[in-house]
Amino acid sequence: MRLPEKGLTRGPRVNILVDGEPASAYVGESVAAALMADGAMRTRTTAGGEPRGLFCGMGVCFDCLVEVDGVPNTRACVTWVREGMRIDRQDGPGTAPS
Template sequence: MKRLPGHGLRRGQAVTVTVDGEPTAAYLGESVAVALMAHGDLSTRATKGGENRGLFCGMGVCFDCVAVVDGVPGTRACVTWVRDGMVIERQDGPGARRAAPGG
């Protein structure tokens, strides 16, 4: 997406993260929530009942955007910054990794 000239915004350095098993481009200075959304799915987790949740407050208060980051479930995606090599997985229920499609 092109930005208007003179906007004053610059993306950080491009890095590679793994989202649900797929290498994905991300940028330093952006949150895990942004990387998940850019990957094409607005959800970060599913509740025990299977309802999708995602970014809500965007400032780390509501805990709706938790995901599994580098093996740690319950990581707030909106206030966790991406880094090169990070492994991000959408979360099912209180802490399990989301099952891979078809598996």
């Protein structure tokens, strides 16, 4: 559930897919913000199965890696949402699309 919007000014609403499920976000939000607003605290798991999520929030630590539109190892905290974006939580090291 999203936080109440009182006092917030957001961009236009966009439709995204998170792990194949429809979700909404707002232009100007990062992928990480959209995931957290949708209730997802885990963005990926390590090769050893440990959960990871948003840590530094500024693109330095690489804990928030997700797959965006088929591109693995995308930093969720510095990637802006857009209409129709497909976001998948990543398991282990991402592999480049062939």
